[in-house]
Amino acid sequence: MTAIVNQSVVSVIVEHDKCIADKGCRICIDVCPTDILALDASDGKVRMVYDECWYCLPCQHDCPTGAIRVEIPYLLR
Amino acid sequence: MDTRNIEVDILVIGGGTAGPLAAIKARQKAPHLKVLLLDKANVKRAGAIAEGMDSVNNAVIPGFATPEQYVKEITIANDGIVNQATINAYATRSYDMIKELDGWGVKFEKDETGDYAVKKVHHLGSYVLPMPEGYDVKKVIFRQLRKAGVEISNRLVTTRLLVGADGRIAGAMALDSRSGEFVVIRAKAVVLCTGAAGRLGLPSSGYLFGTYENPTNAGDGYSMAYHAGAELSGLECFQINPLIKDYNGPACAYVTGPFGGYTVNAKGERFIKSDYWSGQMILEFWRELEGGNGPVFLKLDHLADETVTKIENVLHVTERPTRGLFHEGRGVDYRKDMVEMHISEIGLCGGHSASGVWVDENARTTVPGLYAAGDLCNVAHNYMLGAFVFGKIAGEDAVDYVAGKEHAAVDAAQIEAERARIFAPLLRAEGIPPTQVEYKLRRMVNDYLQPPKVTRKMEIGLRRFAEIREDLARIKASNPHELMRAAEVAAILDCAELAASASLFRKESRWGLYHYRTDHEARNDAEWFVFVEVRKGADGRPECFTRPVPPYIYPIGEAERDAYDSLRVEAPATLAA
Incomplete structure (x- = not known):
């Protein structure tokens, strides 16, 4: 639930050049169990918006362009 | 706050493991019925097996085990407090379910002759069937959902069940966590498959979502069943797991044990005879951690390089595939380093311990028309395969139940009260964040x-x-997502109160660490060889009572019953000099 504002260390890292959410892709947003991914209004790409990641990997595995890399949340590393 | 109204014959809540099977089996038995499967996440990746599973922990396969052996082992492992009829209902269907899943495309390990490659992990019998390619389970099941014509609705957070004036189940109410709509679903039967209460204790990392269970499984089902008047059972029998420290996920000894891995203390010595997760084993684990012999490790560094590679190819691709990433971050290599373990925070989970919504061998709860299956119900040590089997039992029984029935009449005040409760945090001008x-x-x-x-x-x-x-x-919630979290907090609170009430009620110790009471240190079969049940009392508060253990189908001999009490490795007698 903790909203992420101006935070650079998130566990779901989206490579903006590869992300095709601006072309209508919603796969990672759809499969995330905790519903923490959303469109960034500024560029139409995906961003992690809630610090509620289970580091489970459906977003990374289901991304059609390989744009997502999941890291272990900082508190657990 | 728009309201969406839906009417179905059978509503299945929870799209993880048990839920999809309930929905598929209901439709296969009665294709004319309208069956809706909903989930608070997305059914494609919902629940405990979102990333697949690395092994079946309780396969009852002819040639390796019989239902009688299995039922007896689970009875002994749970200190006798089980309803053997439910465990037998699972055991007698276990092999057929494996074959059906196999036919659908779920991959289980087989030997060179094509036989299932069953391994021994339990204290007594052999029931573990590895799934080295188990990452696709959800995709296989999803194809069957499509084939069976099950309707699916995602991102619906069910918050309360609807109970008819006649006491029958009447449906459920949910929040759409994307649109913020209030959804009222009328149904003739409801199958609750909402999983464990996985967000009960706080992980030692302090990260709210760093849980063993999928954190979507916040305990919603326990709370919903309780408020609908259902009986809950064994909530004093907590789930506590031996896990990779900080990562807080399974190591996993069930996978590594058959390859030669085992648990050791700081001196590198074995201290438990079996890595199977029983309350007694966890107690020995805790004693070792607390008694000056910790840390405790999973030892794999003595294994051959190619064996470790095989283990990595299971553990780092299924169930919790970020295990490899976690070890990499700390520079841990199974070939030369041991894996530091700890025991987890508490949760409630029938699949691993013996707690949950009371069901009989037909998956029926004590509320007419309400079923429960999977980690939510109190069928001891039922795990993934038990969830599939009890989902199937529930779905098929629900078809018979709804035959010739109309939807139960519902008092509109029930719906309005829930709408007010759920949306209140959004309407407040300010307040405390749900987190x-x-x-x-x-x-x-x-x-x-x-x-x-x-x-x-x-x-x-x-x-x-x-x-x-x-x-x-x-x-205070600012959007539907936060509203979902606020609703979950209320469910977690219900679970905490119910777990505390049941724990205070059972005045003895049982199930090793799961119910180890310092004020009542001994097991007391004379007074407490019973289930402790809890339901909502007339005053709206938890009411605890006992339920007798039904007569056993397979009696346990005096010599067998304490097998799980002696899990500690005793020091070998030293020879006189």
Whole structure:
């Protein structure tokens, strides 16, 4: 639930050049169990918006362009 | 706050493991019925097996085990407090379910002759069937859902069940966590498959979502069943798991054991005879950690390089595939390093321990038309395969139940009260963020409920929980996502109160660490060879009572019953000089 504002260390890292959410892709947003991914209004790409990641990997595995890399949340590393 | 109304014959809540099977089996038996499967996440990746599973922990396969052996082992492992009829209902269907899943495309390990490659991990028998390619389970099941014509709705957070004036189940109410709509679903039967209460204790990392269970499984089902008047069972029998420290996920000894891995203390010595997760094993684990012999490790560094590679190819691709990433981050290589373990915060989970919504061998709860299956129901040690089997049982029985029935009549006030409760945090101008209330609640669960259980601590815990209940009326949510979290906090609070109440009620110790009470240290079969049940009393508060253990189908001999009490490796007698 903790909203992420101006935070650079998130566990779901989206490579903006590869992300095709601006072309209508919603796969990672759809499969995330905790519903923490959303469109960034500024560029139409995906961003992690809630610090509620289970580091489970459906977003990374289901991304059609390989744009997502999941890291272990900082508190657990 | 728009309202969406839906009417179906059978509503299945929870799209993880048990739920999809309930929906598929209901449609296969009665293709004319309208069956809706909903999930608070997305059915494609919902539940405990979102990333697949690395092994079946309870396969009952001819040639390796019989239903009688299995039922007896689970009875002994749970200190006798089981309803053998439910465990037998699973055991007698276990092999058929494996074959059906195999036919659908789920991959189980087989030997060179094509036989299932069953391994021994339990204390007595052999029931573990590895799934080295088990990452596709959800995709296989999803194809079957499509084929069976099950309707699916995602991102619906069910918050309360609807109960008809005649006491029958009448449907459920949900929040759409994307649109913020209020959804009222009328159904003739409801199958609850909402999984464990996985967000009860706070992980030692402090990260709210760093849980063993999929954190979507916040305990919603326990709360919903309780408020619908259903009987819950064994909530004092906590789930506590031996896990990779900090990562807080399974190591996993069930996978590594058959390859030669085992658990050791700081001296590198074995101290438990079996890595199978029983309360007694966890107690020995805890004693080792607390008694000056910790840390405790999973030892694999003695294994051949190619064996370790095989283990990595299971553990780092299925169930919790970020295990490899975690080890890499710390520079841990199984070939030369041991894996530091700890025991987890508490949860409630029938699949691993023996707690949950009371069901009979037909998956029926005590509320007519309401079923429960999977980790939510109290069928001991039922795991993934048991969830599939009880889902199937529930779905098929629900078809018979709804035959010739109309939807139960519902009082509109019930719906309006729930709408007001769920949306209140959004309407408030200001208040406490749901995360803060959740953090405090779960920290109190750690402080006062984590075993060993102390009467005075649990009494204080109940006082803190009552104060937090007052705080629910001060939670502020800014959007439907936060509203979902606020609803979950209320469910977690119900689970905490129910777990504390049941724990105080059972005045003895049982199930190793799961219910280890310092004020009542011994097991007392004379007075407590019974289930402890809890339901909502007339005053709206938890009411505890006992339920006799039904006569056994397979009696347990005196010589067998204590097998799980002697899990500690005794020091070998030293020879006289």
